[in-house]
Amino acid sequence: MKKSILFLLIFIFFAAFLGSCSDDSSSGSEASPYKYLAAYNDGLVIVDVNDPANPVQAGHCDTDGDARGVFVSGSYAYMADGSNGLVIIDVSDPAYPAEAGHFDTDGEARGVFVAGGYAYVADSGNGLVIVDVSDPTDPDPAGHFASTDSACGVFVARRVRIRG
Numbered sequence: 828m829k830k831s832i833l834f835l836l837i838f839i840f841f842a843a844f845l846g847s848c849s850d851d852s853s854s855g856s857e858a859s860p861y862k863y864l865a866a867y868n869d870g871l872v873i874v875d876v877n878d879p880a881n882p883v884q885a886g887h888c889d890t891d892g893d894a895r896g897v898f899v900s901g902s903y904a905y906m907a908d909g910s911n912g913l914v915i916i917d918v919s920d921p922a923y924p925a926e927a928g929h930f931d932t933d934g935e936a937r938g939v940f941v942a943g944g945y946a947y948v949a950d951s952g953n954g955l956v957i958v959d960v961s962d963p964t965d966p967d968p969a970g971h972f973a974s975t976d977s978a979c980g981v982f983v984a985r986r987v988r989i990r991g
Contacts, residue, residue, distance in 0.1 A: 861885060861921050863904050865894040871904055873921045888916050888924040896938040896980070898946075903927065903963045905946050907936035913948050913956075915963045930966040932956045938980035945969055949978035 860877035870890035876882045892911025897904050902919040913936055915928035930946075934953025939946055944961040954974035959967040 861918075863897050863899050863918070865897040865906060867893050867895070870894050870908075871897060871906055871916055871918075871924060873918065873924060875921075885921045886918075886924045888926065890914050890926070892936070895936065896949075898939045898941045900941045903960075905939045905941050905960070907939040907948060909935055909937070912936050913939065913946055913958055913966065915960065915966065917963075928960075928962075928964045928966050930958050930968075932958075937978065940981045940983045942983045942985065947981045947983055949981040951977050951979070954978050955981065 860875050862874045862876050864872040864874060866872045869887065871888040871894060872884060873886040874882050875885040890906060890908045890911060892908035892914070894906055894908055896907035899905070899918065902917060904916040904918045904924065906914040906916060908914045911929075912932040913930040914926060916924050917927040918924045932948050932950045932953060934950035934956070936948050936950050936956075938949035941947070941960065944959065946958040946960045946966070948956040948958060950956045953971075955972040955978060956968075957970035957972075959969040
């Protein structure tokens, strides 16, 4: 665990901003017409932007909290859902997204980033919560970092090697 964290730079932003994120292999990549919106009281909203001048709702999954941030990886959307913690939603069928897993972060989940089988959750006054999501249907605690202020967003930078 400690070794893998050494290979990742983690930046916690102490601002009230976090947009939607996705990794290159996700269904939210540029090749997909679907975009994922953390819509506070409405949970996850999936928008089809195949025609950018006329975006339409493709699917919706209500959550028990206040959707604050979303990260899409593969067939799953990882939702920072306020006091409801981390909610993992199966988006393999964008018309019918469904909750697949849940993890109580003990705080107010405001942002999430997924990398290397872990979800990194900015959990307000609780700091950074690290969750093992190698099985998205059964997330497990992996680690915690107590920040000195309210964590609102998180970004994980991957190490890049340039060969010349």
